[in-house]
Amino acid sequence: MATTRISALTELTTPASADVLVINDDSAGSTKKIQLSNLIPDDAIDSEHYVAGSIDNEHLANDAVDSDELASGAVDIAHLSATGTPGTDFLRGDNTWATPTDTNTMGSGFTVSATTDSNATTITQGDDLMFTAGTGITTETTADGTVTIASTVTDTNTMGSGFTVSATTDSNATTITQGDDLMFTAGTGITCETTADGTVTITNTVTDTNTTYSAGDFKLDDLDAPDDNTDLNFTTSAHGLVPKGTNTGNFLKDDGTWAAAGGIASLLADTTPQLGGDLDLNSNDITGTGGINLTGTVETATLNLDGTTESSPAEGDIWYDSGKFYLGTSQSFTEVWSSGGNLGTARSGPAGAGTQSAGLCMGGDTGSVSNVTEEYDGTSWSAGGNLATARQELAGAGTQSAGLCMGGETGSVSNVTEEYDGTSWSAGGNLGTARKQLAGAGTQSAGLCMGGDTGPVSNVTEEYDGTSWSAGGNLATARKQLAGAGTQSAGLCMGGDTGSVSNVTEEYDGTSWSAGGNLATARKRLAGAGTQSAGLCMGGTTGSVSNVTEEYDGTSWSSGGNLATARSWIAGAGTQSAGLCMGGTTGSVSNVTEEYNPVGSYEELFTPSTGL
DSSP states (O other), X not given: OOOOOGGXXXXXXXXXXXXXXXXXXXXXXXXXXXXXXXXXXXXXXXXXXXXXXXXXXXXXXXXXXXXXXXXXXXXXXXXXXXXXXXXXXXEXXXXXXXXXXXXXXXXXXXEEOOTTOSSOEEEOTTOOOXXXXXXXXXXXXXXXXXXXXXXXXXXXXXXXXXXXXXXXXXXXXXXXXXXXXXXXXXOTXXXXXXXXXXXXXXXXXXXXXXXXXXXXXXXXXXXXXXXXHHHHBOOSSSOOBOOOOOSTTEEEOTTSOEEEOOSOSOGGGOSSOOOSSOOOOTTOOOOSSSOOOOSSOOOOSOOOOOOSOOSSOOTTOEEEETTEEEEEOSSOOOOOEEEOOOOSSOOBSOEEEEOSSSEEEEOOBSSSBOOOEEEEOSSOEEEOOOOSSOOBSOEEEEOSSSEEEEOXXXXXXXXXXXXXXXXXXXXXXXXXXXOBSOXXXXXXXXXXXXXXXXXXXXXXXXXXXXXXXXXXXXXXXOOBXXXXXXXXXXXXXXXXXXXXXXXXXXXXXXXXXXXXXXXXXXXXXOEEEEOSSSEXXXXXXXXXXXXXXXXXXXXXXXXXXXXXXXXXXXXXXXOSSSEEEEOOBSSSBOOOEEEEOOOOSEEEEEBTTTBO
16 A cells, blocks of 8 residues: 555545454554454443543444443543533433423322211321221231231120020029020010110119108107007016106106105205215215314325415414414414524625525625625525625625625725626626615616615615616605615615614605605614515614514505514515515624514414424
């Protein structure tokens, strides 16, 4: 073949598979030929060897590449067309891309309902319809979506061997088996009714005409008179009904007859009752108002008296109180002070507070001013906490557990106030006016002090509020060595020294003093106790030591029982009916304690420990 340029060769536009091409075989170093059918095998062009746009529709025959000749994945959407959307678009026969439209629809859907359900459920496209097997029902779905629902219930309602029908007293019972007819026929007082579903109802229509009586509906009076009363009446030999009564007040005898009762209708009708034998109280009491008057001996294991003092004893009355027996008498006894336990420290000019069973005594003169405090329990004295400031001729108030003392003399007049808590003393507010030989009353939180000696005699009154003293109304009569009693709003002061012994009494109302009834015996250096309406004063000096006791009723003074030991410069505490006095001087300092118990017209007989 002559040497010719390729560009000068005639172009073959419709090559056949048998046509050949010249090809240089580099491995053999020679020129060879190759058929066109062998040049492009089935998998010769893939995505790696295909150049975009190298083959277009004009150069590719209709059947040049089919599914058998095209390797899987050899051509993707990007190399087929730039307009397709992966996953949703498909290539149509007109070489365009489009999203297919689903024309398979359910239309308006279909309805599912029970045969008796007016509220049907409509199933439309996209809804799920679930079939669930129930009791005696199975569901089965085949591959093509067919659902089969089948009933697996087996009718087990059989009569078996039948049942027996008989009357309760009929031994010839009739057996009913499956297939037999059972007929119900109404009888007297019975109705039978059969409904459409075969239910048979048997109803009893008999009416009960028997009358039922309740309690109280039937009485003997409703019956006719008996034919023979003799058979009905009871006697001593036969049972029966009680015969009709004959008269109000009669009693039925055991022979079946009525008769009037004998004897008295009440014990009150017998004005001279007598016992035919011993009276057995059967663990009970004889009670009432009256007396027992007998001749003979009263024997008892225990004599139990009421244990209280008689307010108005009569002569011959006997009673027991606080460990002692008393006998009522027509005599009037005035010696009503009795000995108490002696002070541990004898002294004159102390102050007192508290009660007869819980007394308090503080300070005084033992030969020198004293700070000693003692507490009384109704029997004996014991040591208490000492005063912070020793003094004599001071005043006291309050109780054993909440005491108050003020003023006095330490060598000079004092304004010191101290408060006691049952154990120790502590400082209180000082008096506005320092003084000695004053009187006190009231409580620790509502105290009162009046009179005294500041150099001259004083009429000053001060009130204590638990913290400090303030001025009160002045006494009408200035004096020293007086006695006090009562409270801050109902105070009482009596006696004293105005330059001479005094019998003046004044009453305080919380603001001012007014005159009260004068003492029967004028005196100074005395002691007081009680209240404004039930006051008590004792001892002192009229020029010589005194044992006089007087009682105040809110208006006037009257004589009380004299002290067993006459003394002055004494201290007092308690009440008019339970007074206490301690210490003082008889000419020398004293430790004597006495208790006041005015009682009335009776005498102490004995105590069980001492006998008559």
